[in-house]
Amino acid sequence: MLVFAFDRDWTVDVNPHPRHDAVPLEWVRHLAHETPHAVYAIGNQTLAEEAAIPGVVDIVGRHPDDWDEWLGEKQPDGRYEQFPLRRERLSLIADLHPDADGYVVVDDLDLSDVDGWEHYHAWEFVPAVERGDIHPDLPWVRDLMTDGGLPTSAGIMPANASMLSSFLDDHTDAPGFELTYIDDGAERTQLCHDVSLHAVTLERPSAAPALQCTPLAPDSDQFTVPVDAIELLSVVDPPPNLYTASAETPAEEATGLRRLADVNPEAVRISSILALLDRGDVDLFREKDAVQALRRVAVVRPEDCTPAIPILRSLLARDELPARADVLATLRAIGDADPGAIAPLTDELVPYLQSNIVSVRREATRCIAAIAEEDPEDAVDAVPSLATIIEDDADGLQYAVYALSRITREYPEEVKPVAETLGEVTLRDSLSDSVRLNATAGLGRIVGEYPSIAVDIVDDVATLFDADNPKLRNNAIGLIGDVAIVHTDVVEPYTEEITALLTVEDTYTRINASGALSxxxxxxxxxxxxxxxxxxxxxxxxxxxxxENACWALGYLCARDATSALKDRARDDGNADVRTRASWALAQINNGDQRDD
Incomplete structure (x- = not known):
């Protein structure tokens, strides 16, 4: 017998979650009245009436000695003095059924921390029931075909290896295969997670072509079948529970979950993966498979994986971890969706920016880039290591540049020591425009605060004035304009080049060019x-x-020929700053005339 505890709102279909599946009310009624299982309402007590099942008052009533402790006196409004909390209700229910085979709570609140209870959200519970994970005898379990196989979507009886190869090429995304073949004169059928033509048998003319098969069951070893022994190979979609049904050890369960995550990450219960990682014993193979499963799930369900962060953090602190790149990739997937979730891990991530393992270094850099996007303060300590990645031209360079650029938005002074490194990136034609744009943007923010820092690279940056990418060109002229705030003598030699940009189509380029020349x-x-x-x-x-920039320039030039146009601006321009600056320019021209007189 199982014990079920159901919440109502955002759990049962009388008030479903707006974006997820809900448990049909009929299921709750059926479990309560047509099966030997015990069923309770633990949330909104309206469900007790709707499904005709015991509610909280009934639960406490079965503990008569504790009535006053949990409920107290009934008030005039029909309510009781107090009510046990959700987790306390589960404890009271468990006390009523000490010999139950299992305890299942279905609630939109996360109650996975309650000892002895297995928690499901409604949208997890429904498919788990249909897969047979909850109990194989429930009427909603998806039936297997009577011949022991599964419904198929495509199949082949291969006449030769070439025909089989074409079939496999057409079904590279197949979730699974059902293989029927002859072995020692007997027909056998095997569910497989993956199949492929055995490369060695194809390369050796003397060897008969064979199919290499990875069984669905995690406790089974790989095997090969000669192509001429294959009776039928079909594409199937195995129920998720079959991936772990035969697992006898945690390591085998981890293998099954990894294989399931390969083909159907939506069906993987994250709590099952975390249970395999959060164990006292160390099993590198189990941990590797579990982390790889989590990585695949995080790609499509990053928000659901945030409870894994503390465990992943502890794994990063270990000296021996074969799946370190997978741990970092999982954190990166979570961070891409919610950078703040991984920001507290910066201290653990920074050392991996110096890893000699390419994949580890790349994923660590991507994590820092995600953090820098939303929480640049948390990424400041990574600046020296990020600069080293760029200087080494290492894999992940583009993410390092992006991270530094994001940090400069709030902390340009922290990136100032590596400004030269960003400057070198801006000039590398071999890099993509997006990388160079991030470099020029970051460098521009530093120069905006410290104009002198770019004096030595003005000649190089000026080469970008004729860049095909208008954004890159604009960033370059903007940077030069910032230098001109203090060092007009360095910018003056490029007057002609900047003049050519005053009339380009790109608005931002015109803004920056006119500002620099003014x-x-x-x-x-x-x-x-x-x-x-x-x-x-x-x-x-x-x-x-x-x-406004034109007004500045004309004022400094004491341009008498502009007097009429400036008067129009001072009187009629729709922008107050332009009117003010036009009036200033007219005063400058007038003062210049008086000096000439």
Whole structure:
């Protein structure tokens, strides 16, 4: 006999979760009245009436000596003085059935920490029932075919290896296979997790072609079958419970869960994986399979895997762990969905940025990049190691650049010591535009705070003025504009190149180019004077920042020819900053005229 405890809201279909499956009310009624199992309502007590099952008051009533402790007196409004908490209700129920074969609670709240109870969300419970995981005799269990096989979607009776190879190529995503073959004169049928033509038999002309098979059952070894012994090979979708049904050890269960996660990660119960990882004994093979299963699940269900973070953290601290890259990849998948969830692990992650194992270093870098995106403060300590990855041109370079760029959004001073490294990235044509964009953006934020730091690379950055990618070009001119805040003498030699960018189609490039030249105009008006007609045209630009920059430049140039256009801006421009700057420019021109007189 099993004991079931059901919540109501977001669990039973009388008030289902808006995005998940719910338990049919008829199932609850059937379990309570048509089976020997015990069924209780532990949440919203309306379910007790709807399903005609015992509720909390009934549960406490079966502990008459404890009535006052749990309920107390009934109040005028029909309520009791107190009510046991959800976990206390489960304890009271378990006390009523000490010899039950199992205890199952179905609730949208996570009650997996309650000793002795197996917790399911409704959307986990329904498929578990249908798979036969809860009890094989329940009427909703999916039936296997009477011949011992499963429903098939495709099949072949191969005449030769070539025909079989074509069939396998057409079904590379098959969740499983059912193989019928002749072995010692007897026909056998085997469910397989995976099958493939045995490479050795294909490469050796003297060897008969054979099919290499990985059984679905985790307690079975791989085997090969000669192609000419195959009677039928069919594509099937095995029920998830079959992947672990024959497992006799935790290691075999881990193997089964890994195989299930390969083909159907939605069907894997994360609590089963965590139970295999959170054990006192060390079994590297079991842990490797369990972590690999978790990694595959995290790709499609990252939010569901957040309870695994403490266990993954403890694994990272171990000296011996064969699946370290898988642990990091799992954390990365969780972090991609919720960076804050893995941010507290930065101290554990940073050492792996220096790993000699390529996959480990790459996944650690991706974790830090995810953290830096949302919590740059937590990634600051990783800056030196991230810079080393870039300098070594290591796998994961693009994520290291991205992480540094994100950190500069709030902490440019922390990335300042490695600014030269970002500068080198901006000039590497072999890198993708996205990587170079992140590098120029990050470098630009540093230069915005510390203009002098880019003085030595202005010549190199200026080569990007004619970049095909407008964003890369814009970042370059923006960086040069920041340098011009303090060092117009370094930027002045590039007046002509910047002038060519004043009229490009990209708005941000026009903003940055006009800003840079307006600063040069202040200190070197003679170098910019010939650009006056263009600045007058920019007074009519659709972007107010461009118009404002044009006013700055014309004011510094004391451009008398712009007086009429500036008066129009000062009087009629729809942007207050432009009107203010146009008035300032007119005053500058007027003052210049007075000095000339």
């Amino acid at each position: 600063r040069v105009a202040e200190d070197f008006p003679e170098s910019v004077e010939h650009v006056t007609p263009t600045f007058v045209e920019l007074l009519s630009d659709e972007n107010p920042l461009v118009r």
